[in-house]
Structures are given as structure tokens and as C-alpha cells.
Amino acid sequence: MELIVALAVGVLTAAAIYLILRLRTFPVVLGTAMLSYAVNIFLFATGRLAINQPAVLLTGGPYADPLPQALVLTAIVIAFGMTAVVVMLALGAYLESGTDEIDMKDETKGDRT
Amino acid sequence: MSLVLIAALPFIGALFPGLMIRAGRNACAMMTGSFTLLALILLLIEAPAVLQGEVIRNQISWIPSLGLHANFFLDGLGLLFAGMILGIGLLVILYARFYLYKTDPMGQFYTYLMLFQGAMVGIVLSDNILLLLIFWELTSLSSFLLIGYWKHLPEGRQGARMALAVTGGGGLALIGGMLLLGGIVGSYDMTVILQSRDVIQASPWYLPALLLILLGCFTKSAQFPFHFWLPHAMAAPTPVSAYLHSATMVKAGLFLMARLWPVLAGTDAWFYIVGITGLITMVLGAVIALFKDDLKALLAFSTVSHLGLITMLLGFGTAEAAVVAVFHIINHATFKAALFMTAGIVDHEAHTRDIKRLGGLRHLMPITFTIATIAALSMAGIPLLNGFLSKEMMLEEAAHTDIWVGIFATLGALFSVAYSFRFIAHTFLGPKRDDYPGHPHDPGFGLWAAPAFLAVLVVIIGILPQTVVGALVAATSGAVIQAELPYYSLQLWHGVTPALFMSIIAVVGGVLVLMSFRRMEGVWNALPRPEAKTIFDWIVEGIAGASRRLTDALHDGAISRYLMIFAATAVITGVVSFMGGTHAAGTHQLLPAGPMAIIGLLLLTVASLGVVLFHRNRLLSLVIISVNGLVISLGFVYLSAPDLALTQLTVEVVTIILLLLALNFLPKETPRESTMGRKWRDGIVSVAAGIAVGGLAYALMARDLAFQSISQFHLDQSYPGGGGTNVVNVILVDFRGYDTFGEIIVLGIAALAIYALTQTLLHGRASRRLMEIGKGIKRDGDRHPLMLVVATRVMMPIAVMVGVYIFLRGHNEPGGGFVAGLVVSIALLMQYMASGFAWAQARQRADYHAIIASGVLIAAATGVGAWFADRPFLTSAFGYFQIPPMDKFELATAMAFDLGVFLAVVGSVMLALASLSRLARRAGETVNDTPMDIDPSKTTEEAR
Structure with missing residues (x-):
């Protein structure tokens, strides 16, 4: 199971970074969203994995580590806030400049690729 | 405490001029002067004890962990300098009152001046070298403001910049040197350092510390080759020149050399570096001064020369020379400040400082002429004036040191x-001219009072040195030498000594040089000379150019490049540090992987690949990415994290809707622009990062915790302490409530930022482009379909009920404010999607800003409530109640907190979406009056 979670983290990270390195804003936004998935799972995994042991005090234990879960819960919500702001920034930049490229063009030295 | 007060008074005084200027220039000057006067009186009260050889101390511990104490001490050296700073400061305040023009902002001037004064007093009274460094930097900054006071003059601005660059740069070196010194001794207290001569001089760090400290002193005191900034600083108003550039700031370097003389002097390194630098500066400054036509430039270079003289005396390293240095500091301050002030008077009245355009002023300005002559003769070292005494003693010491030095x-x-003679002769003597730019005449008493006072000092010190300053010289020299005073005598006639002959040679030679001035000037002007300003500008330009090129090279505006470098660096750093350690296999008991988990991973992998492969089709990639979110939610369920699963699921829905709405206004396709090489490069970097992060995650999970985690405490205390059985929720609203409180604020800020951004997009270029885009959007004929409208209406109460249920049970079972807020948001969203935003909003009166605010305020109020029970912020309370015939139920303050979370989440999500729909309206989306496009109660014909 640990291997599967680790693979999931790796796959998500690789895809996220590839998207973040694209040249247009929208793939970058998707990339940051995917990167937050990866980071959240990673943080969650620091509490080690447990099956059928939710930290709800009814079964008498043992319980999964509740602390990383609490941290990740807030992280998920903050990631939403961040994605929302970033996509609005991307939208604003596109509407202002008419292009959704993420690299600035150097006007004195001509375009860069 | 009086020392602290003496140092603080000028700073306090700096607060007032800006206000007092409204009461008039006299009131402003008097107010400013009264603070200086008060500080001077406090100093004089301490003076008798100090002259007896006592050392007065005030100590306040400031940041003890850094060794930084606000310790002050007053000994002879401190008394001399503080007296000079405050005494001449008072005269300069008086002089400036009459010197500044009506158009000059006087309040500003006095504020800068007092800041400078306080910093200077701080330097000379500090008993802690870190404190001293702070004041040292303050003098550089305040002198920058003063030199550039006339902001309209380019020379003023350039001079200020140059002074700041040179003295500030030296200040940095000084910081290094002082830290080394403190490190050698093990204390930053000056008193301790002064008693550690042997330790310091035996240390291998002595030479580096010495060099750095001297760099600081030489730049501040304008010693060769850093002398060039001082003449350029003459663009300052004359009171500044008189104060900073003759009497005080430039002497800060001398002060520090004198202060550290007991521990640093006496070595070969000290002798050669300090002595020779001083000698070169003295001769070079004197020669250049002769050929300067600008009165202030002449005085500036003469100051450079005299500072060199004092430096040289300190450099000799003998007690006798140190006494002479102290004596000359006093004398130079008196005659040079007076000279600057008279030069200022000439400039003020004749409207020029160019010697070539002056001459014959003795008839027109007899008082100024008298003062200037006394001061200049003293500078030349003519008997009966104080400059003669110290110059004789200097020549004596020089002759004893080495024939060449002599x-x-x-x-x-x-x-x-x-x-000196040229200053007198070419300005005041000679025939009266009729082509002065102004109408020179003696100024009012206010302007000449200060220099006249100094000129009187020049004379009486010159005639009765022992009586007037004998005690001060003795006390100061004692503080510098920190040992038995050598034999010396402050008197006019020392008998027939080598110094007497040297003096006679100097005077006769000087007169001869001046008589052949015209010829010498021709030779001087024909000589090629390096222009310091050009070299300085060239260096500054070079450094600025180099950093600009470096910045341009590194920071070219291509964010994709930074991100690539960042990602690659992170991976490489991680791999290198991983390789550097030894690693044992993990011992943690691994869990078996069921078929469901494998299917989940496959789905996730396929979806992630799909996003990457189809990312150019933005809509498709958005649809595929939502698969990831769902799989992850299921994963959380499987791995005992029901709260996370709920949150992830609801957040996923909201995020995708938001991105869809934004995509409405963005291009739907990403063009193919990446070259094949670029794709490979990015692919390699991202795969490497994926392997690294995945490997790290695996390594982490395969190992046991390195030390006992605090999680057990939360599990144990959740019910007895927090009153809830859902530990995750109790952590959020109780144990770590403060974090959650911060987080809902962040979420609210994010929503407000989105709102503000939208607000700006509704104007100007963005708005026009939005309307342009709106024309191109294809709209469905049935935008608000009947089925969707009816279904969402039916679902609404159910969804809200689910939200309330999830909220209420959150404390004990999976759920809580976050999830409930998201569920309710989705329920509202569905209405908006079904019938259009404007239609739905018209039926709902709440303002989203207010919802966010009330959420944050309710959470805060819950936290504040704990104060009334004498508990820290956000301590929760709970109890069990029973209202028959219902079951016993629990009420906890944490629930109110969770309500705040709920409201903040609802408000934030809705505000973000509302912002997007405002953009949609601008893009031409129409508002419908009916909930759906087709009214089912009418027949098709009626509807048409």
C-alpha cells in the first residue's frame, strides 16, 4: 500500500511539474492544482497509513494519526483559495495584455522563446 | 541616567522642528537649540567629575542574547567630543537660523541636523561597540540627508550619494572589524575591550580587524585615498559643512582611532598604515587646497589635510603624539568651523565663493574680515593663536620620528x-572691485555671532592654553592613552627647538609660494591629475552595469525558466544530500495492497497522463483532472481519513466549476510552442522530480517515526479536553483553533483579492477585451433548461439539510464547518447555474463580504469569550444538556467557532464565483427575468 501511495505522489508530482513548465497560464494553473494534490497526499502520508482506523473515538482504537489529517484538511481548503486567486490572476493578465503567455517579452532585445 | 538623556535629547528634539516651523523661524530655531542646550548643560554638570578622571556609566540591557547593551560611558575623550558636538551644534543652529534662505524648508533642516547630532553624541558616548555601530550608520544616513538638503542642486544629490557610498561602504567594513574585535575579546563592551590590549594584539585576527576598522575610520575621516568625497559634500549648505565636515562627522573616524588607540596602536602595522596614510593625506590635501578657487573647496581640502595631520599623530603610536593629536582636534574644530562660517557669510552676501571673483572685501565686510583673518592665521600656525601651539608640537613629534617625516x-x-594666506589675501585684501555678483556687506549679528565666538576661543586658547583647555587636554589624553600621561607643556614658547626652525621655514616658504602663485598655478593646471569624481563615477557605473547585466542574465522575465531552474535545483540538492548520508532499510510494518488500491493508482496514472497529453485542449484536460480529485477522495476514505475525503470531494466540485467559469474567457486551446528539446528537458526534470518526491514519500512511510509524535496527546485529550470524538475536527476547532482562525482569514482575503481584481478588470482595456470575447461566445439556445431548474430546486432543501447535518455532527463524527460550508455553497451554486447568477442573486439578500466578515468575527468572538473566563484566547468550553423528552446533547463553544468557519467558507466561495459572474455580465451575458428560458405554463405559441 505504501508503494502505491508513493507512486501516486510521484506520478502527480511529475505531471504537475511538467504542466507548470508549460508556457501558457492555464496549464500552469492546472499544474499548481495537481501539485497541491501531491503535496497534500505527501503530508497526509507523514502520519503513516492505516486502513479502517478513522480517528473517531468510537471503536476503541487503534486510530490513524489525526494530526496530519487536520493539517491536510486546512491545506486542501487553502489550495482551493490559491487556485482561485491564481486563475483570476491568469484571467486578469490575459484580459489586460491580450496574451496568456507566462514569459515576459523583452522589448529591447526582441522576443525570447 | 543622564548620559542616556544626553544621547536621547537630540533625537527627541528632532521631532519638533517640523511642527515648530509653523510658529515661525525664530521659534523653530529656539526650540531646536533648547534641546541641544539642555543636553550641553547636562554634559557640563558631569564635566567636573570627568575632568577629575572619573568615568561615568549608564547601563541598560537591550538584547543581552546578542551582547547588545545600551551602555553609555563618559570619560575625557567622550567629554571632549560630546562637548564639541553639542557646543558647535548650538552655534550652528544659531548660524543656520540666519543663513538659510526664506525658501528653504527650515523644519526639515533642523530635523536632519538633530538626528545627526544625536547619532554623533551616541557614537562618542557608547560603551558597547554594537551600539556604536548603529549610531555610526545613523550618522552616514543623516549626513546623506543633510548634504542633499538642497534637492534641486544636482551637485548636492551627487555629493550626498558619493558621501553615502564611501562612508556607508566604510561603515560596512567597520562592522566587520568591530565584530572581529568583539570576537577576539569575547565581549562587545568597550570598557572590556580597552583592557584587552595583549589578547587583541596577539590574536591572528588582529590584522584583519585592524584593516577593516581603519577602512571605516579612513573613509569617515576622508583619509587618502578616500578623501575625494569630502570636497563634493561641500554642495551642502554651509552650516552643514561647518558642522559635519569640519567639527564633527569627519572627526568620528579620528575619535574611533583615538578610542581604540590603547589596544590597536603600538604595532608596526598600525604605525605604517596610520602614520603614512596620515602623512600623505596631510601633504596632498594641503597642496590641492592651495589651488582651489572655491572658498569651501579650499577649506574642504585643508580639512582633509588637517585630518591627515591628526591621523598621522595618532599613527606615531607614542603617548606624546597622542596628546598633540587631542590638542589639535580642539584647535582645528574652533578655527575651521569659524572659517566655514565666514566663507558662508561671504557666499551669502557676495553671492559667490569663487576666489577669482573676490578680493578687497576688507573694506566692505570688516567684521567678517577680522574673524576670518584670526581663524585663518590660526590655521596657518601663526603665534598667539591656538593653531600655532599644536602645529609646533606636531612638528616636534614629526622631527623625533624620522627625518623624512619631519x-x-x-x-x-x-x-x-x-x-591660509591665500584665503585671507585673495578674498579680503587687494583693491575693492565693482563686479561682485551681490552687494557684499557685513551681515547682522545673528550670522557673525557664532564665528566670532569661535574666533575669541581661538585667541584665548592661543594665549592661555594651559588655563583654558589644560584640564580638558589632560583628561582627554588620559582617556586616549589609558596610562600615565607623558610630560608635555601647553605654552607659547618652547625655547629654540627644531620645531621652531621648521615653523619658520614653513611660514617663510608659504609666503614665497603664495607670492609666486600665478606661475605655480599655471604649472598645476598643466599637470595631468586624476579626477576622483570621474574615477568614482566610473567605478559606480561599472558595478551598476555589472549587476544590471547579471540581473538581466538571471532575471530575464521568463518565468518558465525560473521555474525550471528552481525545480531542477530542488531535485539536485535533494539527491546530493540523499547521496551524502547512509540509509538503512525501513522497519515500519507495511500494509498489503488490495486490488481496489491498484485500480485507483491505475486510474490516477491514466488521468495524470491524460492531463499532460491533452493539456492543449483545455476543457478536456479540466474534465480529466477532476478524475484525479475523485480518486484521491476515494483514497482518503480507504486510508481512514473520512474528513479529508469529504473535504476533497466538495473542494473538487467547487474548484472545477470555478476553473470552468474562468475558462469561459480564456482561449480554449493552448498553442503548440514548445520545441522538442524543450519538451524533453521539461519531461526529464519533471520525471526526475516525480521519482525523487515519490521515493522520498516511500522512504518516509517505510520508516517508523523518529521520535514520539504529539498525536497521542490529541487522541487522549480529544474527548475529555475538547468534548468531541472526531479528533480531526477537535484539532481544527479546539487544539489548533488559532491556526484555523488564521486560515479562514486567509481564505477571506483570497476572496476579497479576487473581488478587487475583478473590480479592476471591469474598467479600461480589460473591460473592452472582455466585451470583445463576449461577442465570440456561443450561447446555448436553452441556457436555463427546465430539467436543471426543477432538479436543483428540489435538491436545494435536501442539500442544505445535509449541510446542516454535516455541520452539527462534525464534532463527533466526520464533517464540520469546512465541509458543511462547501456543501451549502455547492447547493447555492447549483441554483445559480440553473437560473443564472443575477436571477438567483436577486432572490438572496445577503452580502458575501458581510458573510465572510461575520464568519471571521464569530470565530474571533468565540476566542475572545475565553478571556472572560480567565482563559487564553480560543480556549473552548462544553457541557451536556438535556431538554426532556429529547436525548442528552452536547453544546460546545467550539461549535460557534465552527459556525464562523462555515460562514467564512460559504462567503469566500460565493464571492469568488460572484466575481466571475460579474465578468460574465460584462462579457454580454443577459439577465433573464424568469427562472428558466421556457415557461412550461404557457403553450409554445404564447411563449413566442
Whole structure:
């Protein structure tokens, strides 16, 4: 199971970074969203994995580590806030400049690729 | 505490001029002067004890962990300098009152001046070298403001910049040197350092510390080759020149050399570096001064020369020379400040400082002429004036040191005589001219009072040195030497000594040089000379150009490149540090992987690949990415994290809707622009990062915790302490409530930022482009379909009920404010999607800003409530209640907190979406009056 979670983290990270390195804003936004998935799972995994042991005090234990879960819960919500702001920034930049490229063009030295 | 007060008074005084200027210029000057006067009186009260050899201390511990104490001490050296700073400061305040023009902002001037004064007093009274460094930097900054006071003059601005660059740069070196010194001794207290001579001089760090400290002192005191900034600083108003550039700031370097003389002097390194630098500066400054036509430039270079003289005396490293240095500091301050002030008067009245355009002023300005002559003769070293005494003693010391030193010292003195006489002769003597730019005449008493006072001092010190300043020189020299005073006598006649002959040579030679001035000037002007300003500008330009090129090269505006470098660096750093350690296999008991988990991973992998492969089709990639979110939610369920699963699921829905709405206004396709090489490069970086992060995650999970985690505490205390059985929720609203409180604020800020951004997009270029885009959007004929409208209406109460249920049970079972807020948001969203935003909003009166605010305020109020029970912020309370015939139920303050979370989440999500729909309206989306496009109660014909 640990291997599967680790693979999931790796796959998500690789895809996220590839998207973040694209040249247009929208793939970058998707990339940051995917990167937050990866980071959240990673943080969650620091509490080690447990099956059928939710930290709800009814079964008498043992319980999964509740602390990383609490941290990740807030992280998920903050990631939403961040994605929302970033996509609005991307939208604003596109509407202002008419292009959704993420690299600035150097006007004195001509375009860069 | 009086020392602290003496240092603080100028700073306090700095607060007032800006206000007092409204009461008039006299009131402003008097207010400013009264603070200086008060500080001076406090100092004089301490003076008798200090002159007896006592050392007065005030100590306040400031940041003990850094060794930084606000310790002050007053000994003879401190008394001399503080007296000079405050005494001449008072005269300068008086002088400036009459010197500044009506158009000059006087309040500003006095504020800068008092800041400077406080910083200077701080330097000379500090008993802690870190404190001293702070004041040292303050003098550089305040002098920058003062030199650039006339902001409209380019020379003023350039001079200020140059002074700041040179003295500030030296200040940095000084910080290094002082830290080394403190490190050698093990204490930053000056008193301790002064008693550690042997330790310091035996240390291998002595030379680096010495060099750095001297760099600081030489730049501040304008020693060769850093002397060039001082003449350029003359663009400042004359009161500043008189104060900073003759009497005080430039002497800060001398002060520090004198202060550290007991521990640093006496070595070969000290002798050669300090002595020779001083000698060169003295001769060079004197020669250049002679050929300057600008009165202030002449005085500036003569100051450079005299500072060199004092530096040289300190450099000799003998007690006798140190006494002479102290004596000359006093004398130089008196005659040079007076000279600057008279030069200022000439400039003020004749409207020029160019010697070539002056001459014959003695008839027109007899009072100024008298003062200037006394001061200049003292500078030349003519008997009966104080400059003569210390110059004689200096020549004596020079002659004892080395024959060549004696010769060069005589040469310096010779040129000193020549430029002093030139100052008098070419300005005041000669025939009266009729082409002065102004109408020169003696100014009012206010302007000449200060220099006249100094001129009187020059004379009485010159005649009765022992009586007037004997005690001060003794106390100061004692503080510098920190040992038995050598034999010396402050008197006019020392008998027939080598110094007497050197003096006579200097005076006669000086007069001869001046008589042949025209010819010498021709030769001087024909000589090629390096222009310091050009070299300085060239260096500054070079450094600025190099950093600009570096910045341009690194920071070219291509964010994709930074991100690539960042990602690659992170991976490489991680791999290198991983390789550097030894690693044992993990011992953690691994869990078996069921078929469901494998299917989940496959789905996730396929979806992630799909996003990457189809990312150019933005809509498709958005649809595929939502698969990831769902799989992850299921994963959380499987791995015992029901709260996370709920949150992830609801957040996923909201995020995708938001991105869809934004995509409405963005291009739907990403063009193919990446080259094949670029794709490979990015692919390699991202795969490497994926392997690294995945490997790290695996390594982490395969190992046991390195130490006992605090999680058990939360599990144990959740029910007895927090009153809830859902530990995750109890952590959020109780144990770590403060974090959650911060987080809902962040979420609210994010929503407000989105709102503000939208607000700006509704104007100007963005708005026009939005309308342009709106024309191109294809709209469905049935935008608000009947089925969707009816279904969402039916679902609404159910969804809200689910939200309330999830909220209420959150404390004990999976759920809580976050999830409930998201569920309710989705329920509202569905209405908006079904019938259009404007239609739905018209039926709902709440303002989203207010919802966010009330959420944050309710959470805060819950936290504040704990104060009334004498508990820290956000301590929760709970109890069990029973209302028959219902079951016993629990009420906890944490629930109110969770309500705040709920409201903040609802408000934030809705505000973000509302912002997007405002953009949609601008893009031409129409508002419908009916909930759906087709009214089912009418027949098709009626509807048409």
C-alpha cells in the first residue's frame, strides 16, 4: 500500500511539474492544482497509513494519526483559495495584455522563446 | 541616567522642528537649540567629575542574547567630543537660523541636523561597540540627508550619494572589524575591550580587524585615498559643512582611532598604515587646497589635510603624539568651523565663493574680515593663536620620528601657510572691485555671532592654553592613552627647538609660494591629475552595469525558466544530500495492497497522463483532472481519513466549476510552442522530480517515526479536553483553533483579492477585451433548461439539510464547518447555474463580504469569550444538556467557532464565483427575468 501511495505522489508530482513548465497560464494553473494534490497526499502520508482506523473515538482504537489529517484538511481548503486567486490572476493578465503567455517579452532585445 | 538623556535629547528634539516651523523661524530655531542646550548643560554638570578622571556609566540591557547593551560611558575623550558636538551644534543652529534662505524648508533642516547630532553624541558616548555601530550608520544616513538638503542642486544629490557610498561602504567594513574585535575579546563592551590590549594584539585576527576598522575610520575621516568625497559634500549648505565636515562627522573616524588607540596602536602595522596614510593625506590635501578657487573647496581640502595631520599623530603610536593629536582636534574644530562660517557669510552676501571673483572685501565686510583673518592665521600656525601651539608640537613629534617625516610635515605646514594666506589675501585684501555678483556687506549679528565666538576661543586658547583647555587636554589624553600621561607643556614658547626652525621655514616658504602663485598655478593646471569624481563615477557605473547585466542574465522575465531552474535545483540538492548520508532499510510494518488500491493508482496514472497529453485542449484536460480529485477522495476514505475525503470531494466540485467559469474567457486551446528539446528537458526534470518526491514519500512511510509524535496527546485529550470524538475536527476547532482562525482569514482575503481584481478588470482595456470575447461566445439556445431548474430546486432543501447535518455532527463524527460550508455553497451554486447568477442573486439578500466578515468575527468572538473566563484566547468550553423528552446533547463553544468557519467558507466561495459572474455580465451575458428560458405554463405559441 505504501508503494502505491508513493507512486501516486510521484506520478502527480511529475505531471504537475511538467504542466507548470508549460508556457501558457492555464496549464500552469492546472499544474499548481495537481501539485497541491501531491503535496497534500505527501503530508497526509507523514502520519503513516492505516486502513479502517478513522480517528473517531468510537471503536476503541487503534486510530490513524489525526494530526496530519487536520493539517491536510486546512491545506486542501487553502489550495482551493490559491487556485482561485491564481486563475483570476491568469484571467486578469490575459484580459489586460491580450496574451496568456507566462514569459515576459523583452522589448529591447526582441522576443525570447 | 543622564548620559542616556544626553544621547536621547537630540533625537527627541528632532521631532519638533517640523511642527515648530509653523510658529515661525525664530521659534523653530529656539526650540531646536533648547534641546541641544539642555543636553550641553547636562554634559557640563558631569564635566567636573570627568575632568577629575572619573568615568561615568549608564547601563541598560537591550538584547543581552546578542551582547547588545545600551551602555553609555563618559570619560575625557567622550567629554571632549560630546562637548564639541553639542557646543558647535548650538552655534550652528544659531548660524543656520540666519543663513538659510526664506525658501528653504527650515523644519526639515533642523530635523536632519538633530538626528545627526544625536547619532554623533551616541557614537562618542557608547560603551558597547554594537551600539556604536548603529549610531555610526545613523550618522552616514543623516549626513546623506543633510548634504542633499538642497534637492534641486544636482551637485548636492551627487555629493550626498558619493558621501553615502564611501562612508556607508566604510561603515560596512567597520562592522566587520568591530565584530572581529568583539570576537577576539569575547565581549562587545568597550570598557572590556580597552583592557584587552595583549589578547587583541596577539590574536591572528588582529590584522584583519585592524584593516577593516581603519577602512571605516579612513573613509569617515576622508583619509587618502578616500578623501575625494569630502570636497563634493561641500554642495551642502554651509552650516552643514561647518558642522559635519569640519567639527564633527569627519572627526568620528579620528575619535574611533583615538578610542581604540590603547589596544590597536603600538604595532608596526598600525604605525605604517596610520602614520603614512596620515602623512600623505596631510601633504596632498594641503597642496590641492592651495589651488582651489572655491572658498569651501579650499577649506574642504585643508580639512582633509588637517585630518591627515591628526591621523598621522595618532599613527606615531607614542603617548606624546597622542596628546598633540587631542590638542589639535580642539584647535582645528574652533578655527575651521569659524572659517566655514565666514566663507558662508561671504557666499551669502557676495553671492559667490569663487576666489577669482573676490578680493578687497576688507573694506566692505570688516567684521567678517577680522574673524576670518584670526581663524585663518590660526590655521596657518601663526603665534598667539591656538593653531600655532599644536602645529609646533606636531612638528616636534614629526622631527623625533624620522627625518623624512619631519621634512614632509614641514612641507605640509608650508602649504598650509600658503593656502591660509591665500584665503585671507585673495578674498579680503587687494583693491575693492565693482563686479561682485551681490552687494557684499557685513551681515547682522545673528550670522557673525557664532564665528566670532569661535574666533575669541581661538585667541584665548592661543594665549592661555594651559588655563583654558589644560584640564580638558589632560583628561582627554588620559582617556586616549589609558596610562600615565607623558610630560608635555601647553605654552607659547618652547625655547629654540627644531620645531621652531621648521615653523619658520614653513611660514617663510608659504609666503614665497603664495607670492609666486600665478606661475605655480599655471604649472598645476598643466599637470595631468586624476579626477576622483570621474574615477568614482566610473567605478559606480561599472558595478551598476555589472549587476544590471547579471540581473538581466538571471532575471530575464521568463518565468518558465525560473521555474525550471528552481525545480531542477530542488531535485539536485535533494539527491546530493540523499547521496551524502547512509540509509538503512525501513522497519515500519507495511500494509498489503488490495486490488481496489491498484485500480485507483491505475486510474490516477491514466488521468495524470491524460492531463499532460491533452493539456492543449483545455476543457478536456479540466474534465480529466477532476478524475484525479475523485480518486484521491476515494483514497482518503480507504486510508481512514473520512474528513479529508469529504473535504476533497466538495473542494473538487467547487474548484472545477470555478476553473470552468474562468475558462469561459480564456482561449480554449493552448498553442503548440514548445520545441522538442524543450519538451524533453521539461519531461526529464519533471520525471526526475516525480521519482525523487515519490521515493522520498516511500522512504518516509517505510520508516517508523523518529521520535514520539504529539498525536497521542490529541487522541487522549480529544474527548475529555475538547468534548468531541472526531479528533480531526477537535484539532481544527479546539487544539489548533488559532491556526484555523488564521486560515479562514486567509481564505477571506483570497476572496476579497479576487473581488478587487475583478473590480479592476471591469474598467479600461480589460473591460473592452472582455466585451470583445463576449461577442465570440456561443450561447446555448436553452441556457436555463427546465430539467436543471426543477432538479436543483428540489435538491436545494435536501442539500442544505445535509449541510446542516454535516455541520452539527462534525464534532463527533466526520464533517464540520469546512465541509458543511462547501456543501451549502455547492447547493447555492447549483441554483445559480440553473437560473443564472443575477436571477438567483436577486432572490438572496445577503452580502458575501458581510458573510465572510461575520464568519471571521464569530470565530474571533468565540476566542475572545475565553478571556472572560480567565482563559487564553480560543480556549473552548462544553457541557451536556438535556431538554426532556429529547436525548442528552452536547453544546460546545467550539461549535460557534465552527459556525464562523462555515460562514467564512460559504462567503469566500460565493464571492469568488460572484466575481466571475460579474465578468460574465460584462462579457454580454443577459439577465433573464424568469427562472428558466421556457415557461412550461404557457403553450409554445404564447411563449413566442
